[in-house]
Amino acid sequence: MFALLLHDMDIFLAFNGPGVKGTCEGAAESGHFESLKYAKENGCPWDEATCRRAAEGGHLHILKWAREKGCPWDRFTCHGAAEGGHLHILKWAHEKDCPWDTSTCSAAARGGHFCILKWACENGCPWDASTCSNAAACGHLDMLQWAHENGCPLNVWTCAGAANGGHLDILKWAREHGCPWDSQTCDGAAVGGHLEILKWARENGCPWDDWTCWYAAYRGHLEVLEWAIENGCPSNTSTNGAAKGGRLEILKWLKENECPWDETTCSTAAWWGEMEILIYAHENGCPWNEETCEKAAEMGRLEILKYAHENGCPWDANTCSIAAGWGQLETLKYAHENGCPWDGRTCRAAKESGHEEILQWARENGCPE
Numbered sequence: 001m002f003a004l005l006l007h008d009m010d011i012f013l014a015f016n017g018p019g020v021k022g023t024c025e026g027a028a029e030s031g032h033f034e035s036l037k038y039a040k041e042n043g044c045p046w047d048e049a050t051c052r053r054a055a056e057g058g059h060l061h062i063l064k065w066a067r068e069k070g071c072p073w074d075r076f077t078c079h080g081a082a083e084g085g086h087l088h089i090l091k092w093a094h095e096k097d098c099p100w101d102t103s104t105c106s107a108a109a110r111g112g113h114f115c116i117l118k119w120a121c122e123n124g125c126p127w128d129a130s131t132c133s134n135a136a137a138c139g140h141l142d143m144l145q146w147a148h149e150n151g152c153p154l155n156v157w158t159c160a161g162a163a164n165g166g167h168l169d170i171l172k173w174a175r176e177h178g179c180p181w182d183s184q185t186c187d188g189a190a191v192g193g194h195l196e197i198l199k200w201a202r203e204n205g206c207p208w209d210d211w212t213c214w215y216a217a218y219r220g221h222l223e224v225l226e227w228a229i230e231n232g233c234p235s236n237t238s239t240n241g242a243a244k245g246g247r248l249e250i251l252k253w254l255k256e257n258e259c260p261w262d263e264t265t266c267s268t269a270a271w272w273g274e275m276e277i278l279i280y281a282h283e284n285g286c287p288w289n290e291e292t293c294e295k296a297a298e299m300g301r302l303e304i305l306k307y308a309h310e311n312g313c314p315w316d317a318n319t320c321s322i323a324a325g326w327g328q329l330e331t332l333k334y335a336h337e338n339g340c341p342w343d344g345r346t347c348r349a350a351k352e353s354g355h356e357e358i359l360q361w362a363r364e365n366g367c368p369e
Contacts, residue, residue, distance in 0.1 A: 022049075024071075028062050029053035036062060040069065048074045055089050056080030063089065067096070075099045078125075083107035087116050094123065102128045105152075110134040114143050121150065129155040136170050137161030144170060154179040159206075163197050164188030171197060175204070183209045190228070193221035202231065210234045217241035217250050225250065235259050239286075243268040243277050251277060255284060263289045266313075270304050271295035278304060288313050293340075297323035297331040305331050309338060317343045320367075324358050325349030332358060336365060344368050 024046035027036035040046065046066070051073035054063040067073065073093075078100035081090040094100065100120070105127035108117040121127065127147070135144040136158045148154060154174060159181035162171040165188075175181070181201070186208035189198035193216075202208065212233050216225035218241035229235050235254070239261035242251040255261070261281065266288035269277040282288065288308070293315035296305035309315065315335065320342035323332035336342060342362075347369045350359040363369070 025049045025053050029057045031057055031059045033062055046071050048072050052076040052080040056084040058084055058086045060089050073098055075101050079103045079107050082116050083111050085111055085113045100125050102126050106130040106134045109143055110138055112140045117143060127152050129153045133157035133161040137165045139165055139167045141170050156180050156182045156184060160184040160188040164192045166192050166194045168197050181206050183207045186212045187215050190215040190224050191219055193224055195224050195227060208233050210237050213238040214241035218245040220247045220250055222250060239265045240268050243274060244272050246274045248276050261286045263287050267291040267295045270301060271299055273301050275304055290314050290316050293319045294322050297328055298326045300328040300331055302330050302334060305334060315340050317341045321345035321349045325353050327355045329358050342367050
């Protein structure tokens, strides 16, 4: 939350204090010069992120002022200028000896800022394969071709990026120019839901693995998932992908088509707070174990922990120690009050993690140390 209009800044600082993190960063990003000056005059801290956000937002006057006042910068200032498409800022920063690295070129490629990529390259900015993979993923074939012609390397992520972005023309070009690929190309197509690309990749010998179906299930791309399974793609972990993504209809389809599931399906649903998934899985015979309660306790999923316990899911002392270590007092209370065992690890986990309230409560309720 940023109170970036000057007349709001007094109220903002009164409620939040002068040390609130991100105030200067937000003012710089939005181009509110007077707000930034006022914040600094009233004790707000800043760091390298202030310069980065000013560069990313295209606010050279703010960047200059911040530097004059001693604000630090790092390689992310050039990265931000490149990502935002602000060549004039990148030039100024470079002239003032701002550091840069391969992320500058890769950011330019991701944003489709061809002139920035060319200028950076011509002025000695390093690059690596991430420049090509970003250009491929974002559909910038001309940039990819130019980068490759000028010595930027291709690797498996170039093909994977093209597949993920849905750019069949780029994938074909990359393969025609000797770019390697692996199962991540099929995985990328599955993530993006690009069945045509997945089919082409398979027809041309691209390998796949369990992750292809996992990603299709996770992202809810039933058409891709169905085709992949029908054509022999392994699907041993697909139910876990559906559980993590909260894809109940996908999980039902997988169950109807006899795809395997195991205890990880339930624990994954518990971890990500997917109650509907957990209920369906349990009611339809999916096994569970102590890890379901552990994951619910760890993430503070009280309702899921209640459901699991009330429906016979086992738990042990790990449930309490994990809840304590992650600062989840409510799930710890529920577990203890409902008969979950605990041991010295509960207090130790709370102490080592700095959760004094939990440590005090555990001691007051008889937890051994």
